[in-house]
Amino acid sequence: MARYAAVSLAGFRGAEAEASRLIEMVEKDASAAGQGVGILWCQLVSGILYNGLGRYEKALASAQRASEQAPELFVSAWALPELIEAATRTGNTQLALEALEQLAEATSAGATDWGLGIHARSRALLGEGKAAEGSYREAIDRLSRTRLRPELARAHLVYGEWLRRANRRVDSREQLRTADQMFTEMGAGAFAERTKGELLATGQRVRKRTVETRDDLTVQEAQVARLARDGVSNAEIGERLFISRSTVEYHLHKVFSKLGISSRHQLEHALPPESSAAARP
Structure with missing residues (x-):
């Protein structure tokens, strides 16, 4: 049971590299031992991990695999909330509605x-x-x-x-x-990072200035810039921030202009990993 506790903790903490390594290892062992519930558990943890990271397509795929078995299996039932969250974030409304019906049956008794x-x-x-x-x-x-x-x-x-x-x-x-x-x-x-990103989007100022620019980045520009720096695609940035892809491109254009850069690769130096640009509403 210790290894399942460890993989669960890693998934919830959201350290992707560590969690992915543990998930792969435990799932491989469970498969070799014919432990179907163990495999489902790893998929459930993967769904939690990717929902935390805001990677909803991956979260949906994992949650679907974890919930596809008989609903009376506790793991399959626990995976339904992850599936619903990921499905609503990716526009799969019908899938989310079907999962909600199953969840209602599982929780009502x-x-x-x-x-x-x-x-x-x-x-x-x-x-x-x-x-x-x-x-x-x-x-x-x-x-x-x-x-x-x-x-x-x-x-x-x-x-x-x-x-x-x-x-x-x-x-x-x-x-x-x-x-x-x-x-x-x-x-x-x-x-926590997903929550902080939402707080920035409400207009809350970033506390510490670490990058000097002639014109401060707005809250949305700073958020888009950090996600782009981290390798997130324009389409995925739009999905996370609930804005269109063209709006993401517009913000990046403004960011490049304000920071005096011309490509995503330069954001690594313009926006250090442990800091944020000062932002104005």
Whole structure:
């Protein structure tokens, strides 16, 4: 069991290289031993890892593999929330709706705060307006009564993301700051970085200036620049920030102009790995 605990911890922390290595190793051993549940567990952890990193296509593929077995298997049921989040982020609404129905069946029998809270959080991702907000609040209320702090932190995160897209920046920051603090305390690096990116997108200023430019980068320009520096494609940047590909290209053009560079490769030196450009709203 120790190796499954280790792979789970690595996946939640979001250290991609370490987690991928452990997932591959444990999955290989499980396959050799004919342990189907072990293979499913590794796929579940992979889904969590990639949802944390904002790599939703990969998260969806992993979560689908983890949830394709009989729903009474606990691993398959636990993979459904990962599938729903990844599916909604990649525009696979019908797939998310089907998974939500399965999740409702899996959580309704026990009627625990954990199960109903996870279902409410997943339902909120597919909702709109007041119905969605009510589900987000229900998820936070229920999960706050459990010991599952990671799931509660993720509820604050997705609620904050939803509020930002609804242009409720002040409300969004409140949820995102809570999530950021929780993820940081738990050592969930990938989820913490995803949360920090959302906070920047609300207009929160970056605290420390490390790159001097004639014209400061805006919050969105700084966020796009960091993702581009890290090798994320324009299409994936747009997916993570909920903006179009052409808008990403526009921001990169402005970034190159302000930093006096002409290519993505130069961002490595213009934006050091452990720092951010000063940003203005």
